[in-house]
Amino acid sequence: MTEKRLYHTVANKLLELIDSGVFPPGSRLPGERDLAKRFGVSRVSIREAGIALQAQGRVEIKVGSGVYVLDRSSLPVYGLPKVGPFELTEARALFEGEAAALAAPMISDEDLVRLERLIEIMTGEVEDELGPVEADAEFHLTIARSTNNHAILFVIDSLWKMREEASQLQEVYETVCHKDHRDREDEHRLILEALKRRDSSAARIAMRAHFSRMIEALLVESEAQALREVQRKSSESRSRYTLSQQTE
Amino acid sequence: MTEKRLYHTVANKLLELIDSGVFPPGSRLPGERDLAKRFGVSRVSIREAGIALQAQGRVEIKVGSGVYVLDRSSLPVYGLPKVGPFELTEARALFEGEAAALAAPMISDEDLVRLERLIEIMTGEVEDELGPVEADAEFHLTIARSTNNHAILFVIDSLWKMREEASQLQEVYETVCHKDHRDREDEHRLILEALKRRDSSAARIAMRAHFSRMIEALLVESEAQALREVQRKSSESRSRYTLSQQTE
DNA sequence: GGTTTGAAATGTCCATACCAATTTAGAAAT
DNA sequence: ATTTCTAAATTGGTATGGACATTTCAAACC
Structure with a gap:
């Protein structure tokens, strides 16, 4: 004391x-x-x-x-590392894939209908107090929760928080997610179907595919972003040049 | 800024x-x-x-x-959940298995010899500033590190810290690990061999086998511990009974 | 009624002085 | 030459008092 x-x-x-x-x-x-x-x-x-x-x-x-x-x-778990979009998505692909596979045989019917509803919220079919982003988080967390394993839930929760941590990272995610929101819906449905059939390996594959597509989209997006960055810098240096021309 | x-x-x-x-x-x-x-x-x-x-x-x-x-x-990471031995080991089996599979194709030769040395420290063949427990931790963390993915490293590091968090949990682990330390050595070697061959799926299987055996041992141990607990409680209530007899 | 204004409350920052724990260096003893 | 001890220097910790910026809220004003 x-x-x-x-x-x-x-x-x-x-x-x-x-x-x-x-x-x-x-x-x-x-x-x-x-x-x-x-x-x-x-x-x-x-x-x-x-x-x-x-x-x-x-x-x-x-x-x-x-x-x-x-x-x-x-309370927001301090000491979360700063991670790039690729690292994070790769980790999520592996870990959430395993979580889905583990959850498949033991997920409850209530959780299955909950997942169904969350997909509808994400697509905008249904209005809810939860926004589409929160619904996305809840989708993945619900699966993690139904493993009945607190360690797994913690890990997946932490990974989501890492995503929220870096605002820059979030921007990239936003654009990627909204661009192909139709793909995302399909992928979520495939995951749900596999869980309904209590098919572990299908659930794992579906979850991995979900993130694999994300990595693909990230590649494209990061390329486009790099291009914009180059253009911005060159135009910046150009304006600085013209400025120095004027002042002298 | x-x-x-x-x-x-x-x-x-x-x-x-x-x-x-x-x-x-x-x-x-x-x-x-x-x-x-x-x-x-x-x-x-x-x-x-x-x-x-x-x-x-x-x-x-x-x-x-x-x-x-x-x-x-x-050190950091506050807000680690309190988890039981089974949950933790299950999570480690899944996640560390995937980490090993991911690390297999890209692990460096330096890390491979480092793993070799760590096994020798654990068996007591070599003396080192690291204790055998720390060597065990380093073994798993080295594999995680060689995935070149900070998110994965964070997760596996967190899982190890959960183990250290609860002293009760640590006791169980200690007894389990030391009882069959020969098994553990073999399992570690199998993991290392798979990594040396750059065989992803073998590495995953070996890592999972390592933790599966642990879960088996935990089952036996927890059974024995539950038995001891029953005996302790009954003897306690007995002494309380005789005490209340005396005071009245 | 809605808007503006200004005073009070509150967190933020600084400068200084002094205190307590620790380290360091030098003197003293062996 | 080595060890031991003591005193000074260094370092973080606390107190005080004042000045400043932001926020809040109610009174005054249009």
């Missing part, structure tokens, strides 16, 4: 208050100056505690407003 | 310096006062950056000594 760093003990006391319900998720903590007086420490220590808690994903600090308690359940 | 919080930009700059090799893992970075002058900010901001980095597990701060760079792959 007797921590060495002051900010650490402050952070722990705050966590106790949060966990004991004094500061429920969503609520706002007292101001720095207030807390400093209450704990009998300086404002610096309070703020350091806040930074530490923020780094742990327990609170959110909004400048000029205050620090707000976050919901513990939605 | 222009973050809003000052300590955040400082932290990012430090991370760049660390990742670019200016401050390699294990090294000590300049003192607060030095860094403050260098970045043109106050000491508090430097320390706040340090706290943030520490919370992310990237550095270790020792009072009176300095802040030291930690090995990136060695």
Whole structure:
């Protein structure tokens, strides 16, 4: 209990208050100056505690407003590596393929109808509070969940979070996904059909095909993007050149 | 690049310096006062950056000594789920099997001799700074690393950390591993042989066999453990009974 | 009623001074 | 020459006080 760093003990006391319900998720903590007086420490220590808690994903600090308690359940796994689109898709192809194969013999009927509905949401046939992107995530997570294996669920959840992490990566994904949304629908249906038949190896193949097509699309897209980049840079240097011509 | 919080930009700059090799893992970075002058900010901001980095597990701060760079792959990832031995081993069988299959065609000769050496360390033939347990970890991580896929490396690293997380789980593993250490050696050699031949499917099969045997052993062990638990509880309730007899 | 404005609250940052833990170097003893 | 001990230098930790930027919200205004 007797921590060495002051900010650490402050952070722990705050966590106790949060966990004991004094500061429920969503609520706002007292101001720095207030807390400093209450704990009998300086404002610096309070703020350091806040930074530490923020780094742990327990609170959110909004400048000029205050620090707000976050919901513990939605804590975003820190230490996720920065990965490129190809690495990520390759990993997903392998791991989600295996997850689907494992899930096939044991998936429940409820989950099967849930998958059906999620596909309809993605295609836009059905409106829902879930957006099409969230539905896509839920599709893959539902399959992972039906393996009844927390480690597998964690892995696939982490892979999805990596995708969300890098905004640049997300852009690439968006364009790829929306371009061939018809292909994606077909692939999702093939996966679902294999699961319905409780066919492990078909499920694995279908899932892999889904990601293989994605890698193909990524190749095309990254090529086009590289081309645009070249054009942008050359036009940039051209305008800089004309600019320097004018100023001299 | 222009973050809003000052300590955040400082932290990012430090991370760049660390990742670019200016401050390699294990090294000590300049003192607060030095860094403050260098970045043109106050000491508090430097320390706040340090706290943030520490919370992310990237550095270790020792009072009176300095802040030291930690090995990136060695620690972080909070929010690992608690998983049982069976779940974990099942997940490892699937995922590490695929990783081995992917690594087989592209693994370097240096990594192959490294794997050879690691097996020898595990069997005790060779002494090393690495213990046998660490060698086991390194064996699997080396294979994962040679896929050249950071996402895959992350997953397999995470799975190993889950094993280390729960002490109870570790006990079970220890007993299982040491009981049939001869089997384990053979299995590791089979994996290595498959990799040497660049045979993807053989590598996958060998890796899966390794974990399948583990699951078998776990079944036996958990049975024995369940038996012990029953005995413990019954003897406990018996002693409680005699105790309540005495006090009344 | 809707918009603008301005004061209060709040987080952010800095400079300085002092404290406590650690390391280092040099003197002293062997 | 080597070891041991002590004191100074170095380093991170904390406190204080002030200045600044952003946000919030209610009063004032059109």
